[in-house]
Amino acid sequence: MRLPRIVEPLRHRDFRLLWTGQTVSMVGNFVHGVALPFQILALGGGAPELGLWGAIVSASLLLFSLFGGAIVDRVPRRTAVLANDLVNGAVVSAIALLSATSQLRVEHLYLEAAVFGAASSFFYPALNALIPELVPPDVLQAGNALRGSSRQIALLAGPVLGGALVAFAGLPLAFAADAATFFVSFAALALARPPRHEPPAPAPLLRQIRAGLAYTFSVPWLWIFIFAWAVVLLGQLGPLGVALPIFVRDVLGGDARLFGLLLAASGVGEVVAAVTLAQVKVRQLGIAICGFAILGGISIAGIGVIPLVPATFVFMAGFGVQFVGVGILWTTAIQKHVPRELMGRVLSIDAFGGTLLLPIAPVVFAGIVAALGPALAFAIGGVLSLAAGALLLLVPAIRELE
Template identity: 30%
Template sequence: MRTRLAPLSVPAYRRFWCGRVLSVTGTAMSPVALAFAVLHLGGSAADLSFVLMANVGAQVLFLLFGGALADRVPRGRVLIFANAAAGCVQGTVAAVVLSGNARVFELVGLAFLGGTANAFITPAAQGTVSRLVPAHMRRDANALLRMAFNVFKVAGPAIAGVVVATVGPGWAIAWDAATFFGAALIMTGLPDEEVTARGQRFTAGLAEGVRAFWARPWLRIVVAQSAVGVLGWLVGFQLLGPVYALRSHGGAVAWGEISAGFAVGLLAGSLGALVWRPVRVGAVMAAGSACMAVPLVAMAASAPTWVIVLGTVTAGIGTDMSILAWSTYRQQAIPDELLARMSAVNGLVQLLPIPLGYAAAGPLADAFGVSPVLCAAAALTLASATVPLASREVRAMRLEHSNADAPVLAEPTAKR
């Protein structure tokens, strides 16, 4: 276990870890608070879908730019300014909600600004770990980061449910704003690393990232799979979950418990990843993605709250094991100077269908009921989990460990 904690002995990684973990203490509470801020205004599932769609739409528009920027300037600087911007946005959301005069269209506009800030945070953060620790520590560095995230995600939704039910959603959102500012302050101490793409034209850098993505068939297949799976999960869980909880299980407290169950599963998956070192990345990802359909089926069947919580625990375990295997594989298979841009392309493809999914799912749920749409989301998630295994390249994705501390990558080659 001492070896597994070795990345925390690296000062730069430890500072990055602290900043990211502080931020997630607010991020874990914010989705529950935002959902019920909209619903407490008298908003419908369609109104909530517009707010979520604005956030995702901004990420779709700016994610590639965020990735290109993170490969041109020190990623620590990007994280400082983007976190500070996100803090300003969330602070404004909190002020509007606490004023008692919030309107849905205002929350839509602020969600767009928040998504813009996140479009710069995500690729910079994903590309930072590989530069802060030696290659043989990457897997454990990813696992430690995910484990810390998930510790706070366990308590965050449940606390948010209680806060929303007692003093209202504005205070939970205000804490999210404070954690963004704190993360920006902590990350001011990150070192400025050498940037290989500094002299490259911005548009040329974008084009290079897209070409590098397209040149890897295994990457295209996995990202397309995750785009469909994430769509099913976000529509079923993030959009329709709070609506289902409000109509069938009493509201924010029940949804906080259900969301906390997912976080418990994520934590269990992170702890397992510190011990278990999977080899077949494609199989792990397929199994993990399939687990995400379990709570959607439980909600569609109007199961008791405790059954849904068990389903979210299962989904969390599968999700985290899948993410960790994929993150480590991608960091080692892709050259570091391309990693932020490739992560941005990855994220963009995943996000593209989500605004349309949100736009359709909310009105469909209002027209035909929540359960039929939940069934469709579960079916979409299951299908996306299994179809990629038909590809030889996906089945060939392996992490080969030469010893306990130095994983060596085997990137799949095309079989013609």
């Protein structure tokens, strides 16, 4: 009996270990995502402090991303992922301890944000470049979908768990739970034994970065999408990162539990997209990616236009469909068309371009929230991202991407 396509990658032991560890780690990430804004609020902060935390993450990622990809192409991808787990686990453990002893200050959280951003500049290129080493090409899209399902499972469990921990056990325990998940992920991947590849011939780091940039800008569908996606992310992650906690509290009249449930609704949408894309082989990748981006813009705008709890659940689910849909198909396109020896650098350039506007996004949307309120922040961001996604359909290289 033939297995469903979505579970075929799990037949490969090393992929199973990676998937298990990443799923546990992402649950912790969403526990942290619930705890962080309420920790900042408990320290007397508000939208500006929330915005600055997000801006520091993005700026740090932006600063290190090009170097991260070049280094990832020099070292085993597994090693880079393991190092990320150790560093992040140690940092969040320190935050948990400081919170438990009432010594935590918002500056400590800003330092955490800087470490998160820098570590991510190595982690995401390494993770996405590692997957083709663990599964055969014929199940690569399914492998990306299944890897993406880690996020969906985490979105279903993590925010609910995080809301419960914050409400009933306290912020220090929520941070401690997140720290523990990084160490679980480290232990799982440490057992994997991916194929060994010969390292590339030694070359100056800057020369390697230039080679990655030259390749990226020689491929129209790559560089055009990267910069358009930066605008999409500005319009979507700006209001989600800054306005959503305040929108929940001031417009919907909710608390950490409702905040967690709304994030979980996004996870439901992601599950639908991941299961669908794991079963259906998409041939017109570019057109499908644009369609998902348009759906995301409509969903973000809808949160602000119809500020009701049931509608917000629906729109968060729509955002989730878009987020994982674009992620799976775009990653598959890069893995399918970019040479292996350049993949780490191209993925880092992709991350660099995608985060190009994110350092200003929290600051911009914190200002919009302060001046116009959280609902209008969602409406403005949604229209901006919708326009960017729709304009991509006018580019022949995007429409023809398979």
